[in-house]
Amino acid sequence: MSILSYLHVVVTTRLAELRRDGERGDSPVPTAVIIAGLVAVAVAVTAAALTKANNWMTGIPNHP
Secondary structure, eight states: HHHHHHHHHHHHHHHHHHOSSOOOOOOOOHHHHHHOOOOOHHHHHHHHHHHHHHHHHTTTTTOO
16 A cells, blocks of 8 residues: 555544534634733733833933
8 A cells, every 4th residue: 555545544534434424623713812812912012111111211410
């Protein structure tokens, strides 16, 4: 049996198993929305920390 025939059988068998299984987990869309929200929060926190650090640095006497 050639390697291509073997791979074809393996892939088609696996795809048939996946089609039979009705529960395949959550849709990727809500997961992507959650990740985008977490990224937005992380950017906001980073911006706030940077602003606070810059204000603290400019408050130091003789700051160039």
